[in-house]
Amino acid sequence: MSNAFLSIENLTQRFPAGKGESLTVFENASFGIEKGEFVCILGHSGCGKSTIMNILAGLAEPTSGAVLMDGKEVSGPSLDRGVVFQNYSLLPWLSALKNVTFGVAARYPEWSRSKVVEHSTQYLAMVGLEGDTIHRKPAQLSGGMRQRVSIARAFANHPKLLLLDEPFGALDALTRGTIQDELLKIWSGTSQTVFMITHDIDEAILLADRILLMTNGPYARVAESVEITIPRPRKRDQIIDHPNYYAIRNHLVHFLATRSKELAGQQTGSDSNTPQTVRIDLVEETKGDESDDPRHGAHLRAVNE
Amino acid sequence: MDRLSTNQRAAILSFIILIAGLLIWEAAIPGQKAATELTEYERLTGGGAPKAGVPPPSQVMQKAWEQLSNPFYDAGPNDKGIGIQIAYSLYRVLTGYFLAALVAIPIGFLIGMSPVAYKALNPFIQVLRPISPLAWMPLALFIIQDSNASAIFVIFICSIWPMLINTAFGVAGVRSDWVNVARTHELGALKTALTVILPAAAPTIVTGMRISIGIAWLVIVAAEMLVGGTGIGYYVWNEWNNLDLTSVIFSILMIGVVGMALDAAFGRLQRAVAYAE
Numbered sequence: 001m002s003n004a005f006l007s008i009e010n011l012t013q014r015f016p017a018g019k020g021e022s023l024t025v026f027e028n029a030s031f032g033i034e035k036g037e038f039v040c041i042l043g044h045s046g047c048g049k050s051t052i053m054n055i056l057a058g059l060a061e062p063t064s065g066a067v068l069m070d071g072k073e074v075s076g077p078s079l080d081r082g083v084v085f086q087n088y089s090l091l092p093w094l095s096a097l098k099n100v101t102f103g104v105a106a107r108y109p110e111w112s113r114s115k116v117v118e119h120s121t122q123y124l125a126m127v128g129l130e131g132d133t134i135h136r137k138p139a140q141l142s143g144g145m146r147q148r149v150s151i152a153r154a155f156a157n158h159p160k161l162l163l164l165d166e167p168f169g170a171l172d173a174l175t176r177g178t179i180q181d182e183l184l185k186i187w188s189g190t191s192q193t194v195f196m197i198t199h200d201i202d203e204a205i206l207l208a209d210r211i212l213l214m215t216n217g218p219y220a221r222v223a224e225s226v227e228i229t230i231p232r233p234r235k236r237d238q239i240i241d242h243p244n245y246y247a248i249r250n251h252l253v254h255f256l257a258t259r260s261k262e263l264a265g266q267q268t269g270s271d272s273n274t275p276q277t278v279r280i281d282l283v284e285e286t287k288g289d290e291s292d293d294p295r296h297g298a299h300l301r302a303v304n305e
Numbered sequence: 306m307d308r309l310s311t312n313q314r315a316a317i318l319s320f321i322i323l324i325a326g327l328l329i330w331e332a333a334i335p336g337q338k339a340a341t342e343l344t345e346y347e348r349l350t351g352g353g354a355p356k357a358g359v360p361p362p363s364q365v366m367q368k369a370w371e372q373l374s375n376p377f378y379d380a381g382p383n384d385k386g387i388g389i390q391i392a393y394s395l396y397r398v399l400t401g402y403f404l405a406a407l408v409a410i411p412i413g414f415l416i417g418m419s420p421v422a423y424k425a426l427n428p429f430i431q432v433l434r435p436i437s438p439l440a441w442m443p444l445a446l447f448i449i450q451d452s453n454a455s456a457i458f459v460i461f462i463c464s465i466w467p468m469l470i471n472t473a474f475g476v477a478g479v480r481s482d483w484v485n486v487a488r489t490h491e492l493g494a495l496k497t498a499l500t501v502i503l504p505a506a507a508p509t510i511v512t513g514m515r516i517s518i519g520i521a522w523l524v525i526v527a528a529e530m531l532v533g534g535t536g537i538g539y540y541v542w543n544e545w546n547n548l549d550l551t552s553v554i555f556s557i558l559m560i561g562v563v564g565m566a567l568d569a570a571f572g573r574l575q576r577a578v579a580y581a582e
Binding site for chain 1: 485488489505581
């Protein structure tokens, strides 16, 4: 794990809770992310997903533990780690284009103005924003368009790691679907490393290479790392027919509905809470046994690495 | 027939109110009795001298025409055109005001960014703010020993508070998301202040500036009545001493017009920096 592109080691976060007591949100969380990987993290509210995100972004400091990226310790925010916030965080006094050039100019200060504009326009076009739209202020754009601008701003900066904090949380289901497709398209073209928080299981399965599951807080931990064994490119209307889809989905639902509670506060015994890797692949399994019900044994195939 | 727009209807109503007001004013001034109708006794006791009554609007308009057709004449210390007087007042107001802005906006930034600075400076602000600006006048005259500079100081001290408080309020209220955007883009402190915090807080800051310029224009009239010499405030008082009420009314109107123009300029600035979230 420590050789991974991004390595989170023994991360602990405690907040003061009055009278000298403290609330431990998570303790000794450790996991890694490979270069070019798309990783989603799922868990209930209060398990510290956003805190982990803020630590990765450099906007918050962990109580203890370290985050290593490319072997170097992360401290403070950096242009190497781009963030897409849930509430878009566009600067409302700038046009959509200027919001993107703002980031690009900060990333590439040596670029000429025209090059910055050209590059930004190109990335806005990738998320489907072209023409007059890019000269509008965020207040004149719909929620979906705003989030597109925010995604374009993040991708245009070519960060080594892209952090998405529930980027589609505030959008309606249809818009969300469109932008998920656009995200997939833009991501597959760049092979960007992405770490994303979401509450939406289907979204996670569609987008991720791997899903990290967190138990409930306090003393939350990353309990499992579920590989998504559905080949890319994925289409939302096709992956639901893939034999692995419901097996993986059921495993995730079971985890979130019951096991995240049962596992809450449990220690794994080791100092480092490395997640258990879960691989569910009924395609390989059913090659020999066609009669196997894919809905069975979903989480029986948990293997500890 | 097309209905008139709201603006057109409002303009017509304004015009009607203006005409009605002027007519009532004109009619309320009793006509002067003709000298021939006076009895000899009245003539002897001086009762026939026309009373210095409130002048009717027709006279004020005549005065306004005279003054505005030659606003910049200078016939000695006590007889200068209205344009010169207003220019003096504007010079004092703008000097004091911009000095105040130079002090208030940076300190407001500091107070807005730092809770410690806010708590440390707040008691001073709370004590100094409610002081009537004219109360500073004797102290200013004694220390500065120059009436013109004292008037500018009074403008400075009265303009500073709304700008200071609004800047601090605006800066403190900048959404942390926007500051986080600056942080994740590795902007330095100065760049963050100029490209994120300043535009974010600008509407609040300009509101403070607009309040300040209004107060400064209110105060300059009173200050100039005290320090004398030049300026619209002095002009009003001088014409009162001359018992020229036509000029007094005319200059009151001019104070209003200039004040409105100043406010409109800042209103325009306010619209320029406004943004919708």
